[in-house]
Amino acid sequence: MDFAGAYSIDHLKFLLEGFGLTLYMAVIAIICSFIIGAVIAIIRYAKVPVISQILAVIVEIIRNLPLLLLIFFTYLALPDIGIKFNPIPAAIIALTIFEAAMLSEIIRSGLNSIDKGQIEAARSSGLNYIQTLWHIILPQALRRMVPPIVSQFISLLKDTSLAVVVSVPELLHSGQIIYGQKQAYLVPILLLIVMMYFVVNYALSILSRRLEVKNT
Amino acid sequence: MKLKKWMKMAALPLAAVIMLAGCGSGNDDGNAGGSKDANVLEKIEKDDKIVFGVKNDTRLFGLKNPSTGDVEGFDIDIAKALAKEILGDESKVEFKEVTSKTRMQLLQNGDIDAIVATMTITDERKKEVDFTDVYFDAGQSLLVKKGSDVTGIDSLDGKTVLAVKGSTSAINIREKAPEADVLEYENYAEAFTALKQNKGDALTTDDSILYGMADEDPNYELVGGTFTEEPYGIAVKKGNEDLVDKLNEALKALKDSGEYEEIHSKWIKQ
Amino acid sequence: MNFAILTENMDLFLEGFKITLISSVIALIASLLLGAFIAVLRIAPYKPLNWFGTAYVEFFRNIPLLVIMLSVYLIFPLKGITAGTIGLIIYTTAFIAEAIRAGILSIPKGQLEAARSSGLTYSQAMRIVILPQAIKIVIPPLGNQFINLVKNSALLAAIAGGDLMYQADLISARTFATMDTYIFVAMFYLVLTIPLSLGVGYLEKRLAKSN
Numbered sequence: 032m033d034f035a036g037a038y039s040i041d042h043l044k045f046l047l048e049g050f051g052l053t054l055y056m057a058v059i060a061i062i063c064s065f066i067i068g069a070v071i072a073i074i075r076y077a078k079v080p081v082i083s084q085i086l087a088v089i090v091e092i093i094r095n096l097p098l099l100l101l102i103f104f105t106y107l108a109l110p111d112i113g114i115k116f117n118p119i120p121a122a123i124i125a126l127t128i129f130e131a132a133m134l135s136e137i138i139r140s141g142l143n144s145i146d147k148g149q150i151e152a153a154r155s156s157g158l159n160y161i162q163t164l165w166h167i168i169l170p171q172a173l174r175r176m177v178p179p180i181v182s183q184f185i186s187l188l189k190d191t192s193l194a195v196v197v198s199v200p201e202l203l204h205s206g207q208i209i210y211g212q213k214q215a216y217l218v219p220i221l222l223l224i225v226m227m228y229f230v231v232n233y234a235l236s237i238l239s240r241r242l243e244v245k246n247t
Numbered sequence: 248m249k250l251k252k253w254m255k256m257a258a259l260p261l262a263a264v265i266m267l268a269g270c271g272s273g274n275d276d277g278n279a280g281g282s283k284d285a286n287v288l289e290k291i292e293k294d295d296k297i298v299f300g301v302k303n304d305t306r307l308f309g310l311k312n313p314s315t316g317d318v319e320g321f322d323i324d325i326a327k328a329l330a331k332e333i334l335g336d337e338s339k340v341e342f343k344e345v346t347s348k349t350r351m352q353l354l355q356n357g358d359i360d361a362i363v364a365t366m367t368i369t370d371e372r373k374k375e376v377d378f379t380d381v382y383f384d385a386g387q388s389l390l391v392k393k394g395s396d397v398t399g400i401d402s403l404d405g406k407t408v409l410a411v412k413g414s415t416s417a418i419n420i421r422e423k424a425p426e427a428d429v430l431e432y433e434n435y436a437e438a439f440t441a442l443k444q445n446k447g448d449a450l451t452t453d454d455s456i457l458y459g460m461a462d463e464d465p466n467y468e469l470v471g472g473t474f475t476e477e478p479y480g481i482a483v484k485k486g487n488e489d490l491v492d493k494l495n496e497a498l499k500a501l502k503d504s505g506e507y508e509e510i511h512s513k514w515i516k517q
Numbered sequence: 518m519n520f521a522i523l524t525e526n527m528d529l530f531l532e533g534f535k536i537t538l539i540s541s542v543i544a545l546i547a548s549l550l551l552g553a554f555i556a557v558l559r560i561a562p563y564k565p566l567n568w569f570g571t572a573y574v575e576f577f578r579n580i581p582l583l584v585i586m587l588s589v590y591l592i593f594p595l596k597g598i599t600a601g602t603i604g605l606i607i608y609t610t611a612f613i614a615e616a617i618r619a620g621i622l623s624i625p626k627g628q629l630e631a632a633r634s635s636g637l638t639y640s641q642a643m644r645i646v647i648l649p650q651a652i653k654i655v656i657p658p659l660g661n662q663f664i665n666l667v668k669n670s671a672l673l674a675a676i677a678g679g680d681l682m683y684q685a686d687l688i689s690a691r692t693f694a695t696m697d698t699y700i701f702v703a704m705f706y707l708v709l710t711i712p713l714s715l716g717v718g719y720l721e722k723r724l725a726k727s728n
Binding site: 197198 | 303316342344345346355381435444464
C-alpha cells in the first residue's frame with residue numbers, strides 16, 4: 032500500500048474535480064426531483080382524475096426498477112428512438128426521474144398523514160382548495176417529512192456513483208483511473224473515496240436530525 | 248421571524264429558476280449532436296472541429312493523465328494528425344471518452360463524429376457503421392502473471408479469463424476457448440485491476456492494449472502470440488461516405504509523409 | 518419489439534434472474550439477522566455496545582453501495598457474486614438495523630421493565646417479549662428493504678456478478694438490440710418487485726387500521 036504516492040497533490044486535485052462533478056450532479060438532481068416529486072404527490076393527493084392514475088402507474092414502475100437500469104436505459108436505449116443525451120445529462124435525468132418517483136411517495140404519505148378535517152375547516156373559513164393545500168396542509172406535511180426527505184437526498188448523493196458505468200468522470204471514476212495505474216494505490220484510494228462520501232453524507236444526516244429536533 | 252418568512256417565500260421560485268436553468272442546460276448539451284440525418288462532414292466543416300470518441304483508460308492508445316487531465320496515446324496522436332490534414336490545424340479536435348460499450352451509441356447519437364478507439368473492423372459492426380481503411384493491425388492475445396501455467400489459447404480449459412463488455416475479444420474468446428470461464432468488466436482499468444487482484448488467470452484483448460498493461464506493470468507478460476486478426480478502423484456514422492473518403496485520404500497522406508511511422512514508433516515499441 | 522431477443526437469449530436471462538434472486542434472498546436473510554443484532558446493540562444498556570452499533574449504522578448508511586461492493590471485490594479474493602452479496606449484506610444491515618431499532622423503541626418501555634422484574638434476563642426479555650412485537654411493526658419497512666435489495670443487486674453487474682443486469686449488458690453488446698434487451702430485463706425485475714411492493718402497501722394499510 033502506497034499512501035504517499037496515492038495521495039499526491041495531482042491525484043488529490045483529480046479526485047476533488049471528480050467530487051465536484053458528483054456534488055454538481057447531486058444538487059441539480061435534488062432540486063429537480065424534489066419539485067417534480069412534489070408536483071406528482073400533490074396531483075395524486077388531490078386525486079385529479081386520469082392524470083393521477085397514470086402517474087400512479089408510472090411511479091410504481093420507476094421506483095421498482097434498479098437505478099442502474101434507468102441510467103443505461105436513458106443513455107444507451109433512448110437513442111434508439113431518437114432521444115439522445117450526453118453522459119452527464121443522461122445520468123442527471125435518470126437520477127432525477129428515479130428520485131422524483133421515490134420522493135413523490137414520501138411527500139404523498141406526508142400529505143396523507145395530515146388530518147383531513149383540517150381541509151374542511153380551512154375550506155369553510157373561505158380558502159379555496161389550492162390555498163388550503165398551500166397554506167395549511169403542505170407546511171405541516173413538509174415538517175413531518177424532513178427526515179425521510181433528507182435521507183432520500185443522501186441516497187441520491189450516493190447514487191451518483193452509478194454514473195461511473197456511463198463514463199461520467201465523477202468521484203468513483205476518477206478513483207478507478209488512479210488505482211488502475213498501480214496496485215499499491217487501490218486501498219488508499221478506495222479509503223479516501225469512502226471518507227469523502229461519508230463526510231458529506233454524515234453532515235447531511237446531522238443536519239436532518241437538527242431540523243427534526245427543532246420542528247418537534 | 249420576518250426574514251425567515253421572506254426566505255421561505257423566495258426559496259421556491261428560486262429553486263424553480265435553478266431547476267429550469269440546470270435542466271435546460273442539460274438539454275442543450277443533450278441536443279448538441281444535431282438532427283439525426285445531418286451530414287457529418289458538413290457539420291465538421293461548419294464547426295471547424297472534429298469530435299473524436301477515444302478511450303481514456305487504455306495505455307499507449309488513449310489514457311487520461313491524472314496530472315494534466317489530457318488524454319495521451321497512439322489513437323490521440325492519429326486523431327490530431329487527421330485533424331491537421333483535414334482542417335489544417337491539429338488543435339481543431341475535441342475528445343470525448345468512450346468505452347467499448349458506449350462508443351457505438353455515442354456515434355449513432357451524433358455525440359461524436361468518429362471513433363478512434365482501438366475498434367476492430369468486423370462484418371457485424373459494418374452493418375451498423377462505416378469504417379475507414381485499416382490504421383493499425385492488432386491481434387487478440389493473453390496477458391498473464393509471469394510464471395503462470397497459462398501459455399496460450401490451448402491451455403485455458405477450466406481457467407478464468409477476464410475481458411471487457413462490448414469488445415470483440417469477449418466474443419472471440421468464448422469461441423476459441425469454450426472451456427474457459429469468461430468474466431466481463433466495464434472498462435480496461437477495472438479488468439486489469441481485477442487481474443492484479445487474482446480474479447482470473449488471464450486477461451484477453453488486443454495485444455496492443457495488453458502491451459500497454461505489461462509496460463505499466465512488469466510482473467505481467469503476453470503469452471501465446473496472437474490468435475485473431477484485429478484490424479483497427481475509424482468508424483463513422485453510416486451513410487457518410489464523403490467523410491470516410493476524407494479520412495482515408497488523410498490516412499494515406501500521413502503514411503506517405505512518414506508521420507504515421509513516427510507516431511507508430513513513438514507509442515508501439517514491440 | 519423483437520421477441521426473438523427474449524426467446525433466443527432465454528437461458529441467459531433466466532441464469533441472471535436466478536442469480537439476482539439467490540443473491541437478494543441470501544442478502545435479505547443475513548442482513549435481517551445482522552440488522553437485528555446491531556439494533557439490539559444500539560439500545561443495549563452498555564455504552565460501548567451502543568457506540569459500536571451507532572458507528573456501524575452511520576458509517577455504512579453514508580457511503581455508496583457500489584463503492585462498498587468494489588472494495589469487497591477488489592480487496593478480498595472472492596468471486597463477483599460472493600463479494601457482491603457480501604456488499605449487499607454490509608449495506609442493507611445498516612438500514613434494517615435502523616428499521617428494527619425504530620420498531621423496538623415503539624414498544625412501551627414498561628414492557629421491558631415488567632419482563633425483567635418477572636425474572637427474565639435482558640437478552641431473554643428482548644428475544645421473548647420485545648422483538649416478536651417489534652417485528653410486526655417492522656415488516657412493512659423490511660419489505661421495502663427487500664425491494665431495495667432486489668434493485669441494488671443490479672450493481673453486481675459492475676463486478677462481473679452474473680446477475681440479470683450483467684447478462685443484459687452481454688446480450689445487448691452481442692445483439693445491438695439495446696432498447697429491447699433493457700425492456701425485457703426491466704420486466705424481469707418488475708416481476709419480482711411489483712408484487713413485493715403491492716404486498717408492502719397492503720400490510721401498511723392493515724397495520725394502520727389495527728392501530
